[in-house]
Amino acid sequence: MIFDKHQETVDDILSRYPVKRSAMLPLLNLAQKEEGYVSQAAMREIAGILDLTPPQVFETATFYTMLNLKPIGKFHIQVCRSLMCALVGADPLIEWLHKHLGIGMGQTTGDKLFTLSTVECLGSCGTGPMMQINDDYYERLTEERVGLILRDLRESGDCSMKSGPFMVPERGEGVVSS
Amino acid sequence: MKTFDKILLTNMERPGYTGSLSDYEGTGGYKALKTVLGNVPPNDIVEMVKKSGLRGRGGAGFPTGVKWGFIPKDHPGPKYLCCNADESEPGTFKDRQLMERDPHQILEGIAISCYAIGAQTAYIYIRGEFRLATKILERAIAEANQVGHLGSDIYGSGITVHVYVHVGAGAYICGEETALLESLEGKRGKPRTKPPFPATHGLYQKPTVVNNVETLANVPHIVNRGAEWFASIGAPPKSTGTRVFCLSGHVKRPGNYELPVNATFRDLIYELGGGMRSDKPLKAFIPGGASAPFLTPDHVDVQLDFESVALAGSMSGSGGITVMEEGTSMVWAALRLMEFFYHESCGKCTPCREGSAWIVQILQRILNKQGRPEDLRTLTEICENIGGRTVCAFGDAEIAPVQSTLKYWRAEYEVLIEEAEALKTSRKEIPVLSLS
Numbered sequence: 001m002i003f004d005k006h007q008e009t010v011d012d013i014l015s016r017y018p019v020k021r022s023a024m025l026p027l028l029n030l031a032q033k034e035e036g037y038v039s040q041a042a043m044r045e046i047a048g049i050l051d052l053t054p055p056q057v058f059e060t061a062t063f064y065t066m067l068n069l070k071p072i073g074k075f076h077i078q079v080c081r082s083l084m085c086a087l088v089g090a091d092p093l094i095e096w097l098h099k100h101l102g103i104g105m106g107q108t109t110g111d112k113l114f115t116l117s118t119v120e121c122l123g124s125c126g127t128g129p130m131m132q133i134n135d136d137y138y139e140r141l142t143e144e145r146v147g148l149i150l151r152d153l154r155e156s157g158d159c160s161m162k163s164g165p166f167m168v169p170e171r172g173e174g175v176v177s178s
Numbered sequence: 179m180k181t182f183d184k185i186l187l188t189n190m191e192r193p194g195y196t197g198s199l200s201d202y203e204g205t206g207g208y209k210a211l212k213t214v215l216g217n218v219p220p221n222d223i224v225e226m227v228k229k230s231g232l233r234g235r236g237g238a239g240f241p242t243g244v245k246w247g248f249i250p251k252d253h254p255g256p257k258y259l260c261c262n263a264d265e266s267e268p269g270t271f272k273d274r275q276l277m278e279r280d281p282h283q284i285l286e287g288i289a290i291s292c293y294a295i296g297a298q299t300a301y302i303y304i305r306g307e308f309r310l311a312t313k314i315l316e317r318a319i320a321e322a323n324q325v326g327h328l329g330s331d332i333y334g335s336g337i338t339v340h341v342y343v344h345v346g347a348g349a350y351i352c353g354e355e356t357a358l359l360e361s362l363e364g365k366r367g368k369p370r371t372k373p374p375f376p377a378t379h380g381l382y383q384k385p386t387v388v389n390n391v392e393t394l395a396n397v398p399h400i401v402n403r404g405a406e407w408f409a410s411i412g413a414p415p416k417s418t419g420t421r422v423f424c425l426s427g428h429v430k431r432p433g434n435y436e437l438p439v440n441a442t443f444r445d446l447i448y449e450l451g452g453g454m455r456s457d458k459p460l461k462a463f464i465p466g467g468a469s470a471p472f473l474t475p476d477h478v479d480v481q482l483d484f485e486s487v488a489l490a491g492s493m494s495g496s497g498g499i500t501v502m503e504e505g506t507s508m509v510w511a512a513l514r515l516m517e518f519f520y521h522e523s524c525g526k527c528t529p530c531r532e533g534s535a536w537i538v539q540i541l542q543r544i545l546n547k548q549g550r551p552e553d554l555r556t557l558t559e560i561c562e563n564i565g566g567r568t569v570c571a572f573g574d575a576e577i578a579p580v581q582s583t584l585k586y587w588r589a590e591y592e593v594l595i596e597e598a599e600a601l602k603t604s605r606k607e608i609p610v611l612s613l614s
Contacts (some may be wrong), residue, residue, distance in 0.1 A: 016342045018256070020380055024364030025347050029306065060326075063366040066348030067307045082268045083468070083514040084426045084500050119517045120350065121268035122307050125498065126424060128434035135309040149399070152322070160370075165278040165314065166271070167190060168433035 231418035236390030269498025417483030466495025469575030471582035
């Protein structure tokens with residue numbers, strides 16, 4: 001059972017809501033964090049915890065694009081393709097990633113390391129092009145920077161180029177003519 | 179040149195400011211909460227916010243105090259506050275900065291707002307992708323609970339406010355307030371038919387207020403400095419205060435800029451944003467997120483307030499301004515936004531679900547030089563059949579890019595269709611086989 005070792009977390013989540021079903025997304029997110037995707041077994045278990053039928057969990061899970069219903073690679077690369085990033089060069093970057101990784105959209109590399117997806121706006125339009133890899137944002141991307149990020153992830157599983165607390169521009173200006 | 183004081187970004191722009199509890203307290207943080215809890219009647223705060231003219235910063239611009247006033251005062255059961263941190267409108271990235279750089283400003287706003295409407299529980303519904311903001315908010319809530327700014331019996335006033343972060347899982351529509359409530363109840367995020375409104379039948383069918391992050395962050399400042407002060411900034415009486423505008427696209431310095439709402443697009447794009455990134459002039463800009471109709475260089479002297487932008491034929495929306503330089507294909511830009519809307523349509527209403535797919539198909543073929551002469555009329559008709567015919571405002575939003583680019587750059591569509599026609603005559607006819 002997936003949630004057995006997280007009993008405390010599950011109890012904490014359930015304590016936040018007067019209606020059990022509200023714990024649906026938190027538990028689905030927890031299942032994905034644990035297994036890398038949301039398995040059928042996890043969804044059945046969630047149904048049990050929330051006193052729902054499994055289809056009630058399936059129908060909810062299939063609505064949300066962040067929930068992977070199939071196993072994916074260790075690093076999920078999600079590149080923003082919305083207009084704001086596209087204006088500043090997202091499309092060539094996506095092409096480059098295709099070629100560099102040798103995989104198509106939604107596919108995983110043979111070594112199960114990288115899955116490549118395009119996604120809609122991730123809320124960093126001023127710092128595009130950008131991508132999210134697992135929990136982290138990487139912004140102001142160039143081919144060179146993406147190459148370094150992938151190298152770091154391959155070698156050490158982490159990369160120091162990920163974004164910290166967001167503030168752009170770094171020092172604001174308070175003067176405006178009007 | 180006129181200087182003005184920023185409100186929301188002041189703290190985070192101080193050198194060394196980390197957004198920790200001690201940093202926030204060091205700048206007078208939680209003073210407003212201490213002042214009002216148990217001392218100022220909740221209804222006075224509602225009136226104060228009404229008088230300040232504060233309007234929702236999420237997109238719709240509804241007067242915040244009026245929204246609060248709809249909550250039934252004598253309701254015996256629980257009431258809820260939901261902080262909308264689902265920031266998903268393409269072109270918008272201000273709430274992310276507010277949450278990651280100064281989370282306690284938002285928490286104090288939430289606590290005061292809960293007190294004003296009589297809610298004991300607040301949920302911050304944050305988009306699933308914002309992992310860092312989630313961590314920062316959760317840490318800030320833990321800090322505030324520990325020292326008693328949040329939790330049970332705050333400062334011995336008998337007032338209780340519990341704040342929880344609720345993490346979404348990727349769905350633009352969950353930023354719509356009733357879809358947000360559905361999602362928070364553990365269901366597919368499909369908007370509800372209104373009425374009834376969330377003020378009477380919201381989360382778990384209980385009275386509920388849904389406010390945007392930036393809206394709530396303004397509340398402590400209004401309490402500290404007074405409704406009159408806030409109401410004097412910007413373009414009173416209808417649009418007051420400052421807004422954090424998000425500048426993106428082909429400008430030299432994209433980013434978040436806090437401005438009084440009577441500043442103009444010229445101030446934002448050319449002064450703060452440093453102007454166009456290359457020698458290509460401005461061709462078009464979106465003034466309020468992907469849902470706002472495109473505007474042209476003729477509109478750069480329009481003020482940023484809700485009324486002025488509406489008068490110019492668009493909307494101030496979420497405050498996300500996207501700038502496009504000469505050479506950008508408007509058909510391509512409209513298609514890119516339509517692909518977003520097609521991807522994000524929740525599927526509840528037929529005009530939006532089917533219409534968005536049809537529009538994408540037609541725009542794709544026009545762009546690929548396979549358009550047909552009747553396509554522009556079809557596009558116009560589809561848009562007319564979506565607008566106003568859906569449960570939520572998504573339908574009206576998704577037609578904005580198409581209608582506005584057709585209005586200002588129709589010739590670009592026509593040229594592509596003419597090229598398609600010219601190609602067609604040179605293409606080989608497919609022979610029709612007779613079955614007889």
